[in-house]
Amino acid sequence: MRTPPVGVGFGELEVEVTRSPLTVLSSNEVETLTGATFQLLESTGVLVREPRARRLLVEAGAIGTAGEDRVRIPESLLREALAGVPRSWTWYARDPARNIRVGDGGRTRLGPGSSCTNVWDFETQRVRPPSLQDATDMVRLMDALDLVDINFTPVNKETDDLPARWHESEALVRDLTNSGKPPVGPSYDGTMARDGLAIAAVLAGGNEELRKHPMVAGYCDPVSPLVHDRTMTETLIEYASMGQPVFVTALDLAGGSAPATLAGTLLQQNAEVLSGILIAHLVNPVAPVIYGSVSGIMDMKSGTAAVGGPEFSLLSVASVQLAHRFGIPCSVGGQSDSKLPDAQAAIEKATTLFASTMAGADFVDLFYGSFEGFNATCLEQIVIDHDIAASVFRFRDGITMDPEHLGLDLLQNVGPGGNFLQNRAALTHTRRWMMTEHYFPVVADRRSRFAWEKAGSPSMLDRAHQRARKLLEEHHGLPMDPTMASGMDAVLQRIRQECLAAAR
Numbered sequence: 001m002r003t004p005p006v007g008v009g010f011g012e013l014e015v016e017v018t019r020s021p022l023t024v025l026s027s028n029e030v031e032t033l034t035g036a037t038f039q040l041l042e043s044t045g046v047l048v049r050e051p052r053a054r055r056l057l058v059e060a061g062a063i064g065t066a067g068e069d070r071v072r073i074p075e076s077l078l079r080e081a082l083a084g085v086p087r088s089w090t091w092y093a094r095d096p097a098r099n100i101r102v103g104d105g106g107r108t109r110l111g112p113g114s115s116c117t118n119v120w121d122f123e124t125q126r127v128r129p130p131s132l133q134d135a136t137d138m139v140r141l142m143d144a145l146d147l148v149d150i151n152f153t154p155v156n157k158e159t160d161d162l163p164a165r166w167h168e169s170e171a172l173v174r175d176l177t178n179s180g181k182p183p184v185g186p187s188y189d190g191t192m193a194r195d196g197l198a199i200a201a202v203l204a205g206g207n208e209e210l211r212k213h214p215m216v217a218g219y220c221d222p223v224s225p226l227v228h229d230r231t232m233t234e235t236l237i238e239y240a241s242m243g244q245p246v247f248v249t250a251l252d253l254a255g256g257s258a259p260a261t262l263a264g265t266l267l268q269q270n271a272e273v274l275s276g277i278l279i280a281h282l283v284n285p286v287a288p289v290i291y292g293s294v295s296g297i298m299d300m301k302s303g304t305a306a307v308g309g310p311e312f313s314l315l316s317v318a319s320v321q322l323a324h325r326f327g328i329p330c331s332v333g334g335q336s337d338s339k340l341p342d343a344q345a346a347i348e349k350a351t352t353l354f355a356s357t358m359a360g361a362d363f364v365d366l367f368y369g370s371f372e373g374f375n376a377t378c379l380e381q382i383v384i385d386h387d388i389a390a391s392v393f394r395f396r397d398g399i400t401m402d403p404e405h406l407g408l409d410l411l412q413n414v415g416p417g418g419n420f421l422q423n424r425a426a427l428t429h430t431r432r433w434m435m436t437e438h439y440f441p442v443v444a445d446r447r448s449r450f451a452w453e454k455a456g457s458p459s460m461l462d463r464a465h466q467r468a469r470k471l472l473e474e475h476h477g478l479p480m481d482p483t484m485a486s487g488m489d490a491v492l493q494r495i496r497q498e499c500l501a502a503a504r
Contacts, residue, residue: 022358024317030325033263037270038075045072046226046275050233056282073275081281082274082326089288091245092213094203095180095478100149102245102288102329107393108357110334111150112142113370113377114184119155120341120378122465127339127376130155135171136178141382141468142368143179144475147389150217150365151181154377164188166499169195172216173488176203180478184247184365187219190234195495197242202487210242214288217245220280222272224250224257233279240280240287247331247365248276249292253305254315256298262311266318269295277328291323294333294366294374307373308337308348313355320359331363332356334385336371341381341461345371350388357392380464383471387441394439405433443467 025033045062047069048054054071058064063072088103100109118127119134135153142148153171168186175183176199185196196216204210218239220232239246250269252258258265277289295315296307306312316332323330334353338344349371356364368385369377399405413425420426443463445452452458458466 021360022317022355023321024314025321030321033266033270033322034325036267037274038078040267040271041073041078041275042075045070046228046271048228049230050228052237053228053233053279056279060282073278078274078278081278084285085277085281085328086286086288087327091182092215093180093182094176098181100182102362108361109149109363110147110367110389111365112152112154112368113366113374114154115156116154116370116375116377117156118372118376120376122380130157132157136174137379137472138369138382139175139178140475140477141379141471143181143477144471145386147386148368149181150184151175151179152183154369162499165192165195166496168192169199169492169495172196172199173492177480178477183216185216185218187235189231190238193218193235193238197238198491199488202491203484214244217247220246220248220276222250222276224252224272225268226272228276236276236280237283240283243284243287245288245290246280247290247292248273248280249331250295252295254297254311255300262314265295265315269293270322289328290331290363291319291328292331293319305373306337307333307335308352313352316356317359320361329362331365332361334364334367335374337373338371341371341378341384345381346384349385353388354392357396379468380461383443383464383467384460387443391439
């Protein structure tokens with residue numbers, strides 16, 4: 001994600017333009033945190049509740065005690081593993097045009113919120129439980145938006161009495177059917193992870209092809225402080241074994257589940273995430289891994305997580321620095337604590353995404369649509385977030401400084417007192433550059449008050465609602481190959497029968 005220096009020549013004058021990423025830690029502070037992380041893992045260690053992972057660590061040289069879950073990790077073991085983690089790789093999509101190249105620079109890749117339990121309803125202006133139609137509409141809407149890179153069902157919806165195992169697999173098939181973009185698969189335990197991998201294998205053309213062309217990612221969230229629980233670690237093992245991307249993501253709350261100081265929270269988080277990445281690497285040295293952080297603070301007045309404030313952004317930027325210290329791709333957040341898709345949501349999502357993107361994050365994968373600290377979502381916020389993303393990316397692109405963009409010849413042509421709206425050379429120059437140089441919002445309104453009032457004085461929320469409905473009416477995604485659809489349905493039916501049998 002680092003932007004290299006750009007050399008620009010003007011005859012005898014040579015100008016070097018360097019675009020540095022946003023940082024909050026000095027290089028010395030990064031090294032201090034790194035050294036403290038090694039010391040913490042070697043002296044205190046982590047609890048590893050999953051027996052296979054614990055065995056792999058001990059066999060590799062970690063120190064375990066019989067009958068205990070705690071494992072102490074030597075610095076040399078961790079350094080060796082981190083040096084061998086893949087630096088770049090491709091995340092393949094059903095639509096090849098939506099493949100994601102990771103680790104080679106380029107813009108930050110964005111995805112939706114996850115497992116939201118509330119949907120804000122535009123018609124009633126209230127939250128309600130999500131429906132199956134909500135789930136489908138949101139995936140279809142995000143498939144239609146260019147700056148959505150990762151696409152999966154952002155709501156937690158169960159449609160009958162079958163267990164979560166069935167619903168997670170059903171959701172993955174729905175995601176793959178309604179979108180050509182890479183999804184995240186079931187990430188609750190090893191059984192659900194294997195179900196998701198079986199579905200993805202149908203899409204890839206078999207297990208070996210899936211290993212060669214990773215298509216579905218898994219999540220592993222350490223439990224703070226310093227615990228890798230059984231079910232999430234099972235998930236990590238299954239996805240890593242098949243060579244699929246694994247997001248090892250910490251949600252540590254300063255003052256709640258982590259030290260009140262941001263430095264102490266970073267130290268704890270770094271130990272949790274790096275030890276998780278070590279486990280994935282021991283399972284499969286070529287498994288793609290992502291250093292993930294959505295850490296924030298606990299609001300001491302309300303007792304709730306605060307993920308829309310400046311501390312969330314500070315921790316995100318620092319996390320990018322720590323991950324890139326080892327050449328590991330990083331995923332951080334862009335979030336809001338607002339209960340509505342309102343001004344607070346827009347401000348907090350814009351500022352948190354801005355910080356993450358300017359730091360050079362590889363992913364902000366829990367962004368689109370969600371607010372209320374990842375607990376609520378709606379169609380309108382997805383569209384507003386797309387405008388926010390486009391604005392942030394335009395800022396990140398910066399100002400290109402070369403002879404063509406500088407326009408010296410044009411200014412000489414127009415001359416003092418000239419007119420850029422009537423001069424032919426100026427109009428040609430404007431037509432050539434306006435679409436790449438200028439950002440044109442979709443739901444933000446730049447019209448005059450007269451034109452806006454004549455159009456009915458729509459609010460941003462009104463415009464976002466209209467835009468979402470228009471896209472849902474007009475968008476037709478990449479059709480699913482009938483053979484693939486049939487194969488995924490067969491996997492679903494097997495899972496359903498196994499769920500029914502287990503319930504008897």
